[in-house]
Amino acid sequence: MAYEDPENTLVMETTKGPVVIKLRPDLAPNHVARIKELAGEGFYDGIVFHRVIDGFMAQVGCPHGIGTGGSSKPDLKAEFNEEPHVRGTCSMARAQNPDSANSQFFICFEDAPFLNRQYTVWGQVIEGMENVDQIKRGEPVKDPDSIVSMKVASAL
Structure with a gap:
């Protein structure tokens, strides 16, 4: 598969x-540098979508699979x-503190x-x-879907 900008394609x-x-x-x-670094290390491989809200978003990136951790x-x-x-849209999840994003992110289903x-x-x-759109919903998700692998296209 040929991508327009493989260095900036996940x-x-x-x-x-x-x-x-x-x-x-x-x-x-x-944030892009962090996502690329973690993807390159295989951090996201096998991590589950732990919080998936219909009509809102799917969240992933917690190594514990419950939303409490990061890299x-x-x-x-x-x-x-x-x-x-x-x-x-792909955006970083964070705690109350605006400067607390680490490895968790979410993908919006809707605006x-x-x-x-x-x-x-x-x-x-x-x-x-x-x-x-097919990712299993829940908070927490029973038998959740996961990222099998995530790589920067230039590394494929």
């Missing part, structure tokens, strides 16, 4: 099928931007304007959104 294989994400280093350079790397400073949260400028948008699904 290929995520999920239990529901492939999802291709265009990375946006122009919006959030530090061993330091938390990131917020890179809030003007990019709106729309269907297919979520109430998140705008409160969470760091770092990417957009460009292929496979129909697979994201």
